[in-house]
Amino acid sequence: MSxxxxxxxxxxxxxxxxxxxxxVKSLLEHNFQRVVSFHRPSRPVEVSAGHSGTCANVPLDLxxxxxxxxxxxxxxxxxxxxxxxxGTQGIPKLFTVDIDGLSxxxxxxxxxxxxxxxxxxxxxxxxxxxxxxxxxxxxxYFIAKRCADHExxxxxxxxxxxxxxxxxxNNKPTGKIMPPTRxxxxxxxxxxxxxxxxxxxxxxxxxxxxxxxxxxxxxAGGDTPIDEVIESL
Numbered sequence: 001m002s003x004x005x006x007x008x009x010x011x012x013x014x015x016x017x018x019x020x021x022x023x024v025k026s027l028l029e030h031n032f033q034r035v036v037s038f039h040r041p042s043r044p045v046e047v048s049a050g051h052s053g054t055c056a057n058v059p060l061d062l063x064x065x066x067x068x069x070x071x072x073x074x075x076x077x078x079x080x081x082x083x084x085x086x087g088t089q090g091i092p093k094l095f096t097v098d099i100d101g102l103s104x105x106x107x108x109x110x111x112x113x114x115x116x117x118x119x120x121x122x123x124x125x126x127x128x129x130x131x132x133x134x135x136x137x138x139x140x141y142f143i144a145k146r147c148a149d150h151e152x153x154x155x156x157x158x159x160x161x162x163x164x165x166x167x168x169x170n171n172k173p174t175g176k177i178m179p180p181t182r183x184x185x186x187x188x189x190x191x192x193x194x195x196x197x198x199x200x201x202x203x204x205x206x207x208x209x210x211x212x213x214x215x216x217x218x219x220a221g222g223d224t225p226i227d228e229v230i231e232s233l
Contacts, residue, residue, distance in 0.1 A: 002207050010206065011036040011077030013060065013105055014084025016043040019120065019167070022199040023083060028053050030203050036077050062101030070108035079116040080109050081202055086144075091137055094144040102148040106155045116213075117157040118205055120198065121145045123165040123191045123218055149216070160205050160212045164198050164219040165191020173197050178222025179229050186220035193221035204230040 010027055014020045015037035027035050028051040037045040041059040058073055062084060065073075074080065082105055086093030102119070109117055122145045124130040131142035152159045165186065173196035178186055186192070201219060204226050205212040211233045222229075 005207055005209075006030070006032045007034070008032075008078040008206075009034040009036060009076060010079050010081065011038055011074060013038045013062070013080060013082045013101075015039045015045050017083060017085065017087075018169075019083045019195055019198055021045060022196050023081065023202055024055055026196075026199045026203050028055060030207075032203075032206075038073065062104070063096045065104070067104050067107045067111070070104055071111040074105075074108050074112040074114060078114065079118070079206060080105065080114055081118045081120075081206075083120050083202075085120075088137075091140050094137075094140055098141075098144040099147050099151075103151050106152055106157065110156055115158050116206075116209065117152060117155070118160045118162065118202060119148065119152050120202075121149050121161050121163045121216075123163050123220070125149060125163060158209070158213040160214075161216040162198070162201060162205070162219055163216060164193055165189075166193075167195040167198060168192060168221075170194060170196075173200055174221060175200065175226060176222055176224055177201065177226055177229055178220045179224055179232065180218050182222070183218045183220055186222065189220070191218070191220035193219055197221065197226065200226050201230070208233075 012020055012023055015024055016039040024045055033053040035055040037055055037057050038060040039045055044057040047055045086097045125146045131139055149161050174194055208230050211230055
């Protein structure tokens with residue numbers, strides 16, 4: 001079955017970001033044959049040679065493009081992975097990228113006939129007691145992520161929402177995460193995990209739709225191989 005899944009056209013929204021770049025690299029290393037990099041118009045993704053698969057760069061401006069235009073772009077893919085985010089660009093971008101950008105992509109995916117949609121979110125997004133007293137823009141960040149999660153859950157798509165803790169910038173994959181049943185063991189460490197492991201989790205979710213569709217999955221670094229955790233869900 002994995003062979004046929006690897007023939008699917010995987011579209012990555014936000015491929016120019018830290019997680020997006022790692023995901024493009026991981027998909028090609030796992031021999032996915034057709035990857036579509038949806039990126040900000042000024043930031044195409046560079047892909048190294050030596051892979052059997054291809055990566056097509058397609059400009060997508062989440063703030064300026066309307067649903068119909070995004071729908072036209074999405075008609076060339078089978079799976080959407082949304083890893084875009086405002087990051088440190090401020091509260092207005094949380095509205096236009098994390099909330100409305102996601103909303104437009106969900107509507108466009110439904111219109112394009114796409115069934116599979118994977119979204120990266122954040123740990124404890126449903127726990128207001130956890131994030132309500134956070135300082136700076138962090139509370140707004142959690143509110144935006146929660147709104148995006150609920151928007152996707154209300155859709156007709158076969159969704160997966162990944163909820164990692166704080167992401168390390170080392171970009172060195174360990175290949176291991178914590179099973180959801182033991183996730184609280186990582187609380188004192190901020191549920192931290194390697195960003196490269198998040199990319200590997202996304203690949204595993206694509207390869208195991210029967211284990212991951214219609215599920216929100218908390219993620220933290222751990223001691224169990226990624227595929228073993230995903231296959232146990």
